Amino acid sequence: MKFSGSHILSISQFDRNDIERVFEVADRMVPYAHRERVTKVLDGAILGNMFFEPSTRTRVSFGCAFNLLGGEVRETTGFETSAIAKGESLYDTARVLSGYSDVIVMRHPVSGSVAEFAAASRVPVMNGGDGSNEHPSQALLDLYTIRKELQHQGRSDLDGLRIAMIGDLKYGRTVHSLCKLLCLYKNVTVVLISPNELKMPEAIVEQLRQAGHTVQESDVMEGSISKVDIAYSTRIQEERFASPAEADLYRGRYRLNQSIYTRYCEPNTVIMHPLPRDSRTEANELDNDLNDNPNLAIFRQADNGVLVRMALFALTLDVADQVDKAARDVNWYTERRF
Numbered sequence: 001m002k003f004s005g006s007h008i009l010s011i012s013q014f015d016r017n018d019i020e021r022v023f024e025v026a027d028r029m030v031p032y033a034h035r036e037r038v039t040k041v042l043d044g045a046i047l048g049n050m051f052f053e054p055s056t057r058t059r060v061s062f063g064c065a066f067n068l069l070g071g072e073v074r075e076t077t078g079f080e081t082s083a084i085a086k087g088e089s090l091y092d093t094a095r096v097l098s099g100y101s102d103v104i105v106m107r108h109p110v111s112g113s114v115a116e117f118a119a120a121s122r123v124p125v126m127n128g129g130d131g132s133n134e135h136p137s138q139a140l141l142d143l144y145t146i147r148k149e150l151q152h153q154g155r156s157d158l159d160g161l162r163i164a165m166i167g168d169l170k171y172g173r174t175v176h177s178l179c180k181l182l183c184l185y186k187n188v189t190v191v192l193i194s195p196n197e198l199k200m201p202e203a204i205v206e207q208l209r210q211a212g213h214t215v216q217e218s219d220v221m222e223g224s225i226s227k228v229d230i231a232y233s234t235r236i237q238e239e240r241f242a243s244p245a246e247a248d249l250y251r252g253r254y255r256l257n258q259s260i261y262t263r264y265c266e267p268n269t270v271i272m273h274p275l276p277r278d279s280r281t282e283a284n285e286l287d288n289d290l291n292d293n294p295n296l297a298i299f300r301q302a303d304n305g306v307l308v309r310m311a312l313f314a315l316t317l318d319v320a321d322q323v324d325k326a327a328r329d330v331n332w333y334t335e336r337r338f
C-alpha cells in the first residue's frame, strides 16, 4: 500500500510487505521510545486525538508516539466535551477538525464510524477502535510482539504459528483484527476458546479457513491451551452487552493463573492480552500470580504499542527516512526502564 497520506482503518488494507515495512520502521524507533535519542521530525505537526470511548493505552500511546516524533497532541475525550453532544454530525466534525490537525486518531463506539469520519476528513485518520469491528494498530502491535517474543526464543518465522484466543471473541475487536492479520501468514493454527454465545464471527472463521489455517473452536480453556505458542486472553466486552448483568453470565469463565499455566501450557507459551485485563475478583482473567512469569508479555506488548504507532505516523506523514536526521541524544536523566 501507499502509506503516505493514507487512512489506517482496517487490517484488510495491508499485505505482508506492508507489515514488514511497519515492523522495520518500528524497530528503528527503539532509541526514541527508550529515551536514548530525541527527534523533532514532526516539529510543528498536530495530532487530533479523539476518543469517544474509555482508553488508556491506545489514547496515551498514540499521543506519546506523536510527541516522541516531535509533534503536538490535541485531545478530545468523551462525547460530552464535543459538539457531537449538540447534534453535530461526524461529517461536519471531520470537516472542521481536519482543518486543525495534520493527522487524526479516533475511537468511537459504533462499528464503521471511523471510516465514515475518514471519508469526510482532509487529513489521514487512524482507527483507534470502532465498536466491536476493528482495532488495526492493536493487531499490528500484537503481531510485532509475537514476532519479538518468538525471536527471543530463537524462532524467526511467523508461519506455522499456534495461537489460542480466549474470552469474548464475538465483541473483541482486537482479536477480529488479529485474525485478519494472521490470514497473511501460512499454516497458522488458531484455537478459539469462548462461551458458545460469544464465538468468533463466522465470517472471520471462514477467512481463516480460506487462508488455509487450522481453526479449532472450544468452550473449555484447560486442555485447549496445551499446544500453543501464544495464549491471547481477552476481557468480556461489558460495554457491548445490553446490561452488566448479561456480561456477568460470562465474566470469570476463563481464568488463567500460574497453576493452570504450569499444568497445561508448554514451558515457553507466551501470555498476551490487549489490556485492560479485568482484575476484579469476579473476572480475574489473568491472575496477578502470573506477574513474575517471564512469559507474561502483556507489558512488553503495551510498550511495543508506542513503537508501532510511531511507525504508523512516520509512514503516513512520509517522514520515516528523516527521523534520524532530525535527532540528537537525550540530555536529561533517563532511568533504564525498558
Ligand code: CP
Residues within 6 Å of the ligand: 054, 055, 056, 057, 058, 059, 129, 138, 274, 275, 276
Ligand atoms: N488495548 C486497548 O485498546 O486498550 P485501551 O482500551 O486502554 O486503549
